[in-house]
Amino acid sequence: MRALVKSAPGPGLDLLEVPLPAIGPTDVLIRVRMAGICGTDGHIWEWDRWSQSRIHPPLIVGHEFVGTVAAVGDAVHRVNLGDRVAAESHISCQNCLLCRTGQEYICERVQILGVDRDGAFADYVAVPEHNVWQLDPAVPDAWAAVFDPLGNAVHTVMAAGVSAKSVVITGVGSIGLMAIPVARAAGAARVIAIDVNPKKLEIAQSLGADAAFDATTPDLRQRVLDLTGGHGTDVLLEMSGSGAAINLGLSLVRNGGRAALLGLPADNVSLNLAENIIFKGLTVLGINGRSMFATWYQMQTLVTARRIDLDPIITHILPLARYRDAFTLLNGGSAVKIVLDLTAAD
Ligand SMILES: [Zn+2]
Ligand SMILES: [Zn+2]
Numbered sequence: 001m002r003a004l005v006k007s008a009p010g011p012g013l014d015l016l017e018v019p020l021p022a023i024g025p026t027d028v029l030i031r032v033r034m035a036g037i038c039g040t041d042g043h044i045w046e047w048d049r050w051s052q053s054r055i056h057p058p059l060i061v062g063h064e065f066v067g068t069v070a071a072v073g074d075a076v077h078r079v080n081l082g083d084r085v086a087a088e089s090h091i092s093c094q095n096c097l098l099c100r101t102g103q104e105y106i107c108e109r110v111q112i113l114g115v116d117r118d119g120a121f122a123d124y125v126a127v128p129e130h131n132v133w134q135l136d137p138a139v140p141d142a143w144a145a146v147f148d149p150l151g152n153a154v155h156t157v158m159a160a161g162v163s164a165k166s167v168v169i170t171g172v173g174s175i176g177l178m179a180i181p182v183a184r185a186a187g188a189a190r191v192i193a194i195d196v197n198p199k200k201l202e203i204a205q206s207l208g209a210d211a212a213f214d215a216t217t218p219d220l221r222q223r224v225l226d227l228t229g230g231h232g233t234d235v236l237l238e239m240s241g242s243g244a245a246i247n248l249g250l251s252l253v254r255n256g257g258r259a260a261l262l263g264l265p266a267d268n269v270s271l272n273l274a275e276n277i278i279f280k281g282l283t284v285l286g287i288n289g290r291s292m293f294a295t296w297y298q299m300q301t302l303v304t305a306r307r308i309d310l311d312p313i314i315t316h317i318l319p320l321a322r323y324r325d326a327f328t329l330l331n332g333g334s335a336v337k338i339v340l341d342l343t344a345a346d
Pocket of ligand 2: 095098
């Protein structure tokens with residue numbers, strides 16, 4: 001089969017012919033139809049500091065995908081041949097304290113698809129049955145291919161709690177953009193988007209943000225205060241991982257508000273803890289992955305009830321052979337979510 005492989009330490013990925021993945025008794029073999037490219041994949045492509053410490057080549061990359069079940073192990077009962085499926089990319093041990101107490105998504109021994117074990121930028125991927133999500137027929141393939149990051153957005157919004165609240169989102173890349181319709185559907189009263197990319201701010205408004213600001217707007221804090229009765233927002237959803245944006249976002253939340261942090265900083269971040277968290281009495285939440293599998297039920301319901309539209313966020317669908325173009329686009333400012341189509345002719 002074809003696979004995008006990090007074959008040796010260093011930048012880039014190679015499109016290679018490799019053997020089909022083997023499956024154990026509790027595994028499912030999935031013929032991949034489409035796969036989303038994530039910021040994580042961009043880091044692995046570039047071979048940054050994080051990748052150098054975490055990735056052990058050779059590795060097939062990719063963790064967001066949709067496909068069809070091609071084979072099942074002897075002990076598989078819930079999933080059937082031919083099912084159209086996506087999968088939770090965090091493979092939990094199901095034996096640690098967290099797994100045994102309902103918090104599998106922060107499993108102490110988690111293995112991530114396409115990071116710690118072979119992933120989905122390939123014609124076939126093997127996944128434990130436990131992680132396989134059977135799709136409602138109403139979910140389009142391209143949307144199902146990005147259920148993993150949509151789940152990050154849903155998990156962040158639900159953890160923060162946004163009903164009848166004002167919400168500021170710092171960083172409207174694909175997950176920040178997804179959080180806008182999700183927050184709307186969850187009953188947010190007002191959504192304010194902040195980014196440095198004008199195209200993403202435009203999409204944010206088309207998705208239902210009430211206001212979209214460039215992060216360098218000189219009177220930004222005052223503008224946000226004006227929109228929130230002079231108090232600041234009830235909630236911050238931090239999706240950028242930029243130290244400057246985290247500090248900006250925390251400064252925009254009102255006293256007693258909640259901040260949910262999903263964006264991953266590349267380095268330690270310095271915060272004004274006294275002014276922006278302690279004196280304000282903020283509740284700060286670290287968000288990782290998706291609640292398994294509550295988030296998956298929530299996002300499938302949001303899609304089938306037509307409460308969210310992902311089409312404006314999926315800006316490019318490219319055949320696998322054009323993966324170099326895809327990764328070039330990922331680093332440019334014009335693409336948001338890029339999906340590889342493994343069924344397309346080159
Ligand atoms: Zn991802
Ligand atoms: Zn565990």
